Amino acid sequence: MIDQAIKFDVELINRYDKAGPRYTSYPTALELHDGYTEANYRQEIIKSNALGGPLSLYFHIPFCDTVCYYCACNKIVTKNRQHAEPYLANLLKEISLQGRLFAANREVRQLHWGGGTPTFLNAQQMQKLMATTRQYFSLKDDDTGEYSIEIDPRETNSETIKQLRDLGFNRISLGVQDFDPAVQKTVNRLQSEAQTFAVLEQARAEGFRSTNIDLIYGLPLQTVDSFSKTLDKVLKVSPDRFSIFNYAHMPARFKTQRQINDADMPTADVKLDILQRASQQLAEAGYIYIGMDHFAKPDDELAIAQKKGKLYRNFQGYSSHSDCDLIGFGVTSIGRVGDVYSQNVKDLESYNQLLNQDKLPVYKGIQLNADDKLRAAIITQLICNFNLEFLQIEQSFSIIFAEYFGEELEMLLPMQTDGLLILTETGVEVLAAGRFLIRNICMVFDKYLAQKHQQQFSKVI
Numbered sequence: 141m142i143d144q145a146i147k148f149d150v151e152l153i154n155r156y157d158k159a160g161p162r163y164t165s166y167p168t169a170l171e172l173h174d175g176y177t178e179a180n181y182r183q184e185i186i187k188s189n190a191l192g193g194p195l196s197l198y199f200h201i202p203f204c205d206t207v208c209y210y211c212a213c214n215k216i217v218t219k220n221r222q223h224a225e226p227y228l229a230n231l232l233k234e235i236s237l238q239g240r241l242f243a244a245n246r247e248v249r250q251l252h253w254g255g256g257t258p259t260f261l262n263a264q265q266m267q268k269l270m271a272t273t274r275q276y277f278s279l280k281d282d283d284t285g286e287y288s289i290e291i292d293p294r295e296t297n298s299e300t301i302k303q304l305r306d307l308g309f310n311r312i313s314l315g316v317q318d319f320d321p322a323v324q325k326t327v328n329r330l331q332s333e334a335q336t337f338a339v340l341e342q343a344r345a346e347g348f349r350s351t352n353i354d355l356i357y358g359l360p361l362q363t364v365d366s367f368s369k370t371l372d373k374v375l376k377v378s379p380d381r382f383s384i385f386n387y388a389h390m391p392a393r394f395k396t397q398r399q400i401n402d403a404d405m406p407t408a409d410v411k412l413d414i415l416q417r418a419s420q421q422l423a424e425a426g427y428i429y430i431g432m433d434h435f436a437k438p439d440d441e442l443a444i445a446q447k448k449g450k451l452y453r454n455f456q457g458y459s460s461h462s463d464c465d466l467i468g469f470g471v472t473s474i475g476r477v478g479d480v481y482s483q484n485v486k487d488l489e490s491y492n493q494l495l496n497q498d499k500l501p502v503y504k505g506i507q508l509n510a511d512d513k514l515r516a517a518i519i520t521q522l523i524c525n526f527n528l529e530f531l532q533i534e535q536s537f538s539i540i541f542a543e544y545f546g547e548e549l550e551m552l553l554p555m556q557t558d559g560l561l562i563l564t565e566t567g568v569e570v571l572a573a574g575r576f577l578i579r580n581i582c583m584v585f586d587k588y589l590a591q592k593h594q595q596q597f598s599k600v601i
């Protein structure tokens with residue numbers, strides 16, 4: 141059982157604050173290359189079917205009605221609801237093509253609709269999407285799957301939540317970001333508390349088992365007090381989980397972020413103070429820090445899984461289900477089948493063209509080699525469970541840890557001196573002060589993290 145305490149050490153966090161990946165995968169998505177083809181993907185599915193095992197399905201619905209200036213998600217902003225129709229037709233086609241390749245008896249343990257804004261689809265379209273998924277895959281009917289959806293409370297009506305529950309969803313995540321009217325105005329996301337909490341209450345009443353709220357710290361005009369007030373308001377309605385994202389401000393990459401005035405951005409010190417205050421409030425309210433922006437109540441399944449050392453991480457974030465093969469559907473989706481990560485094309489045009497030719501829309505991928513798998517196991521163990529047992533890795537991968545990772549172990553020594561972790565002959569234990577800096581610790585084991593990539597990641601805090 142692990143101790144889930146955290147310690148917020150401003151001096152340490154400042155010293156370690158550099159850009160780094162969020163490790164929803166290792167190698168990260170940046171390593172996917174276009175030498176990988178549809179034929180490679182098909183081969184991998186054959187191998188994975190031979191092994192069997194449960195599946196996880198991810199569906200990307202890219203559309204949003206309005207743009208939030210801070211947004212770094214893969215989305216298409218349009219007021220024209222007609223765009224959903226041809227996209228849905230292609231998505232259904234993709235489900236049928238992929239569905240025929242995967243063994244029919246493989247149970248779907250996890251399912252997620254993300255975006256963009258999944259509820260950009262109307263009731264009939266959502267129904268169709270789920271019905272087609274059921275037609276080609278073995279969805280669980282006893283409500284024991286982890287079936288989740290991202291909701292923009294501004295994009296739901298009185299019927300939506302009930303319908304989603306009837307379709308089989310049992311976990312819901314609501315985008316909020318900030319309730320301060322001035323902040324909302326500068327980021328072009330006007331969203332009332334009443335509307336947001338009505339959706340949350342309805343989800344509870346319909347029997348959604350886990351509720352999550354997304355907030356972002358570091359947005360323009362935010363202050364320690366203003367963010368603390370937002371958090372207090374949300375704490376009153378007691379969601380099971382929080383995602384408190386660090387605002388990734390990369391205007392060179394995301395055009396709409398250029399609408400944000402530099403002068404309105406909180407300084408690095410203010411950001412850190414906001415996070416510190418937020419962590420205190422969450423701890424006082426009884427939430428546990430899971431890692432990488434996520435907090436949960438102690439009786440939430442993520443917190444329980446972590447306590448037992450059984451937490452996992454995939455492209456959708458933390459999960460209490462062990463590694464399933466993950467199939468991505470829709471533009472930009474990333475999947476993991478066997479030892480391969482693969483990604484679908486990014487634009488609607490190519491997606492449409494490939495599906496019209498009955499081709500899978502895969503355009504990039506990476507076949508993990510033995511070293512990738514070894515490092516992925518280490519990073520997953522550290523980022524999910526905050527410890528590492530060398531023996532377990534040695535037995536699984538037939539290596540001598542100290543010999544294979546001599547250089548990395550040296551790199552951990554200054555972190556030990558700084559109180560981030562304890563390094564012993566038998567393993568690594570991440571200490572309370574190292575938990576907010578877990579990606580720095582994981583970065584030590586990342587072979588691809590060459591200088592050229594660092595600028596493509598957001599800062600750690």
Ligand SMILES: C[S@@+](CC[C@H](N)C(=O)[O-])C[C@H]1O[C@@H](n2cnc3c(N)ncnc32)[C@H](O)[C@@H]1O
Nearest residue numbers: 210211212255256290291292315354385387388
């Ligand atoms: C796909 S959106 C959630 C669903 C829905 N579109 C909405 O906004 O309510 C995923 C989440 O990513 C987070 N996000 C988007 N852009 C971000 C950025 N630049 N930095 C940090 N978090 C960001 C927001 O918290 C957002 O709720």
Ligand code: SF4
Nearest residue numbers: 204207208211213256
């Ligand atoms: S935050 Fe959500 S609603 Fe806003 S633009 Fe991004 S994906 Fe769309």
